Amino acid sequence: MLTVPTTQITAADLLGAALQYAAASIAVVPLHTPDSGGQCSCRGRTDCGSPGKHPRLQHGLHDATTEPDRIRRWWRRWPDANVGVATGTRLDVCDIDTNDGLRAILDLLDIVRPAGPLVRSGYGWHLWFAATGLGNRAGLLPGVDWRGRGGYAVAPPSLHPTGRRYTFQQPFTGPADLPTCPDAVRRLVVAPPPPSPELSAGDGQISDLDRYTQAALEGEVSRILAAPRPVIRGGQRLSAGGRNTALHLAAFRLGQLAARGGIDQHTVWSRLTDAARTVGLGQTETQRTIASGWRAGLRRPRS
Numbered sequence: 001m002l003t004v005p006t007t008q009i010t011a012a013d014l015l016g017a018a019l020q021y022a023a024a025s026i027a028v029v030p031l032h033t034p035d036s037g038g039q040c041s042c043r044g045r046t047d048c049g050s051p052g053k054h055p056r057l058q059h060g061l062h063d064a065t066t067e068p069d070r071i072r073r074w075w076r077r078w079p080d081a082n083v084g085v086a087t088g089t090r091l092d093v094c095d096i097d098t099n100d101g102l103r104a105i106l107d108l109l110d111i112v113r114p115a116g117p118l119v120r121s122g123y124g125w126h127l128w129f130a131a132t133g134l135g136n137r138a139g140l141l142p143g144v145d146w147r148g149r150g151g152y153a154v155a156p157p158s159l160h161p162t163g164r165r166y167t168f169q170q171p172f173t174g175p176a177d178l179p180t181c182p183d184a185v186r187r188l189v190v191a192p193p194p195p196s197p198e199l200s201a202g203d204g205q206i207s208d209l210d211r212y213t214q215a216a217l218e219g220e221v222s223r224i225l226a227a228p229r230p231v232i233r234g235g236q237r238l239s240a241g242g243r244n245t246a247l248h249l250a251a252f253r254l255g256q257l258a259a260r261g262g263i264d265q266h267t268v269w270s271r272l273t274d275a276a277r278t279v280g281l282g283q284t285e286t287q288r289t290i291a292s293g294w295r296a297g298l299r300r301p302r303s
């Protein structure tokens, strides 16, 4: 049973947590530590871009280990070192920076709370999953990154530069707690990057499906941009407008196409998000609407 205390953290708790992760076959690595002013213990090596979040070891992640003796030596040397857990072999982490990011993931999965371990980080959340074998990916959705092969995450009870501790809001008691990554999230992680205009223009390699998808996407975006705005007169809303409906329909129809495969969900979602922002829809509403329309579309593939 892994128990990570949440208050009055001592050096023994940091070492204790590191040893317990290692016992669960999750390799650990000592990270730098922020001081009470949020400054990184690496100071002296000029500006630190990620206080308390990067490895103290010369070879960084390559030295991550599950060997208790090495782990004890490290924390004897740096008793207040934050605990990094290597991702990609036993554990993958969905790293969410914003409330909207969390809501988008939950909406995408059609759930109200994550199935497995849930970590509160400084400003956001980490969802822990069984390793997928996939690599790191930034920006699956706005504010959401994936830590997979070759990555790591800061783990409880490490200290965040804000002065808050990383804490488990839903527990991790061992590898059996790690849920399988849902297909909908996996598809976001493996989605190809948005095509670069220089590479795709005129190289003759764009398939008909890609052209068709691209045309469908452009059509949906222009419908969102053309949707009527709400009519408000004298502080009263006389008509609701059609922006949110247009966005929902667009996500639905593109989701229908995506159900057949071959669509880059990342590109589609970011284009729809941009269009929604342009017409003045709020971020939270936008992510909910896209997720809900997309999900409904996936259930009804277009023939």
Ligand SMILES: [Zn+2]
Residues within 6 Å of the ligand: 032, 040, 041, 042, 043, 048, 049, 050, 051, 052, 053, 054
């Ligand atoms: Zn630093």
